[in-house]
Amino acid sequence: MTNQAAADLIARSNRLGADPKNTNYAGGNTSAKGTETDPVTGEPVELLWVKGSGGDLGTLTEQGLAVLRLDRLRALVDVYPGVDREDEMVAAFDYTLHGKGGAAPSIDTAMHGLVDAAHVDHLHPDSGIAIATAADGEELTRKIFGDRVVWVPWRRPGFQLGLDIAEVKAQNPQAIGCILGGHGITAWGDTSEESEQNSLWIIDTAAAYIAEHGTADPFGAELEGHGPLEASERRAKAAALAATIRGLASHDRPMVGHFTDAPEVLDFLARSEHPRLAALGTSCPDHFLRTKVKPMVLDLPASASIEDSVARLKELHEAYRADYQAYYDAHATAESPAIRGADPLIVLVPGVGMFSYGANKQTARVAGEFYVNAINVMRGAEALSTYSPISDAEKFRIEYWALEEAKLQRMPKPKPHATRIALVTGAASGIGKAIATRLAAEGACVVIADLDLEKAQAAAAEIGNADVAIGVQANVTDAAAVQAAIDDAVLAFGGLDLVVNNAGLSLSKPLLETTEADWDLQHDVMAKGSFLVSKAAARVLIDQGLGGDIIYISSKNSVFAGPNNIAYSATKADQAHQVRLLAVELGEYGIKVNGINPDGVVRGSGIFASGWGANRAKTYGIEEEDLGKFYAQRTILKREVLPENVANAVIVLTGPELSHTTGLHLPVDAGVAAAFLR
Template identity: 80%
Template structure:
């Protein structure tokens, strides 16, 4: 190592800054892909002497957001000492466990499979990245020749080898034999670069990436995906997104045959261009190559083989046929390569579904995983573009893909994932969700693992609430006047385009006007019935179409009221419309049960704190009816109950969570009181 001694803090800070710069630009590497490292010395508190250590991005981290906690810290001499006990490529998986015996101090994050690459290369700083331009060269049929032509002797070619200790030995040997090199192209995989300083390593990484990109631009053929086929060209945007919304629930249902998935849709121009090309079927069938890619995207996508203008019904019919064929082919792929030690097949459904003229649907256990799977396939499209522009795209062999997809180390990583939350994999739409009961319900469902659509009359409040819950990988905010059928349809479309489908609807939007009969106007009556009775009907109708198309069951919950069964004074319009909602629950439970859709209601009472309805004047009017100060209304309601406890929005949200969770899977058509016990409202 030739770098000058630096403080431990400075070495780590430089490594993190370099990692974040490289990882934040998608042209350099994909999300959670690649790793970086630095070698230096630090004080060993046991011996009091300086000790050579390696700081390297740990397993599962992301370069763009890497922090010190994401670094593994190892005794460099002990890692290099593993060369003396390395049992050979047939047993190299054992070396990952051996890294645990090389940790310095507490060791930080778990060391990744690529640790050897960083430790064995004789350079103070090493970057391993997955840039599209570099992988394009790595997956070209004549990648070795292209490497020489593009980089001269400064970058060496390393034939494909599965990541591990032997790959680290391969790169170290090439570096030793070719001291003029600044990095390598890893066949079928990516790039590795190094330098004596952090800045030099970063410069060399970027030089390889940019040099490859410039060469592709200068020497590549103009139509790498083949000639554009008019029948597969993109539909106009509005038509494209409408068709995507119509197909999304069906596609999600198919992709969830083995395990329920969350979806992500994109009509990125690169996807649409790829699908419009005459070669897209051939290229898609070859699958992806970089291990990070196909671990997220599966070995290959499902591609609809109909023109962009094909009708929705025709597309659905063909998608079902292709899905059955895909599952058969995936099982055959597994059977071809599995042996007695292989993990069980994880599922035969596609992770990527491509629809010409419309775009790409990607799937995962949660929204981030689904989105990242789509981003990885976008990377794969970029790789295919470059490889086909210069040569012929030739990914690694299918058998090698299987060895990685069903790698024991990957299986162990999956086994370490935390147990899913009660609502993981579920997509909820909550109306009136920017305040009160709706906001509390959305918050609880998100905390329990749901993706949530915050639908509210006020779009700014809806978006602010969604941001509070974690942003677009957790929640989105949409404007929705539930009395307007077109706005309801748009909200449901936004839901399926954001998350792939819909599982759970909470009809919460409401208002109340407290007046005696003779003061209640026709407008008062119509407004309350439009928002709650008609609004719930419109939302349930739009949602039911998605739930039926998806064929995954689902839940519809009505936030009704104690007033649906209790006859109180000065409340004719509100109570009547709540009774309407209560009977919609029974009617829809009977109608939708054949589709596995459960419909239930919740009857709250006296939810004053945090309530938009009470804050809007209803509280003052009810307080006047009962002859108490408005600020004491909550206590008044509590005092008349059996439990003498005030009901707050979170109590209602808890009931929604229980009704829609796994423990009441056989319950439909019921109303759950959340009123602290109002005997006059007992259900009979």
């Protein structure tokens, strides 16, 4: 990067965005003005660098900046058609870009270009929004900041807001920034350092004033029976409710979930004013675009039973959907986009915590973070005054803005397994790891369950961050351990859609050398283990009401009588029949159950590496390193079966193309005639 102004801008943005007290994830924008040589004319040209649409300040890079010619941007003032047609100005930004222009300009570009300051910051700090949403915010602004910060009444972001703030700056030369009613703050400076310091001064001054002058209990007195449950009880109740709540939140379209029992959430729900405040909804556009206009709140005490809570949640969901439909009908016009779904994105459960939802784990997590921001905003506003967010009419104008709709339409098409949550047992290596890796590549959130927790976590880290994959410990022979792994899955991603019974081991011995202990171990891990996993998973799938998939990694040995593996082959036959039995039993819930019958998978296999390979090689009278080639040569296609081949079969069986297939055993054996299904 050659321009110092732009370099300073990125450094400042990263510092501001790294601290959540300054702004929320992907919220706010910053800019810098400077001069470069126009490569066409060779003359100096004044440019504006501004964070582009959809970027995040904390991780902003040069590629995330929009670059515009300042003279052409400011010339738009002369053709601005007025507030009724200001959406047209966003398209006009394209004609002001310099060179290839970088990232797409955001709706706030006008604010940065029209304000007469070299550096401008627009942020969404909790303390600033608390003042912005207070009923007497204008008076508080004067009281807290004097004439250094000016109040700007609520206006939807856009060209007119840019003109308004530019006028405020021109009329108040002593001012360093402004409070934007219902929205956030904007600050400026002649240098990058000055702009940053002015932003931080506004944020910190507001926070200090709230701390010093605010009431002790802004959310009211403790509400009897609504205090936090003990940590273990909280987690257990959250896990028990997660599937039902995700099913409700996914009535219109499948959602991924996130759970938090952050202290801010638990304290809010424990106080008497939380029903009133939650009903008022959020105010900052960044907040309610992620959280919907308001949450759904369970109106039962923390001690309520799971059964009573589930029943009441279902009633509240019906009421929420009717209320949202009424909100849409009250404010929609003939030009409004169609309703995008009436399900809640935030569900609050007293004593337990908050469930948040989105099209992927990151979106769900960020939605929850934004609602914590909203709680902090309400706390600050109520501490000094009365929380008074923007009206539902204004919220609707933002939520169903044509520009917001266009942004949604530009989003890439989701991958085939997007929004699906998968748990794969024995997934730290071999076939299981290949399956988990492929599922994640196709858009699924993946839980790697393995007896070895350290290896499970390492495998998950190879696949992606915690928004994509996590590793959990699971001894599949222990019902309590299996349930704990399922609970980990639903609390991490909101629920469960797809389970792969892959965990296994193999003891290659002839009948007379197979001990009772060998038999029990083989059946405990695979026959009993698959049963326990399927049983615990089925409870979640049924409670969700979204259907789902259960896959058994069986074996060609379930139908082929190979030598010297009585315990292994018998338990594989057990698994194969579990597929048929469960397909029949769970079909009424839309749950498909299918099996995959691989031939011996040598490369990357934990089973083969643990001694099975050596035993099988001895049985066939070959060297162990030649076992894969040996298996390949006995097949019709003369191809070695790899973990990735089994993973491909899982993707097909659980994908949209085979939505009507259940009870199937799919061979992945390169063709073994003796294992043909009859």
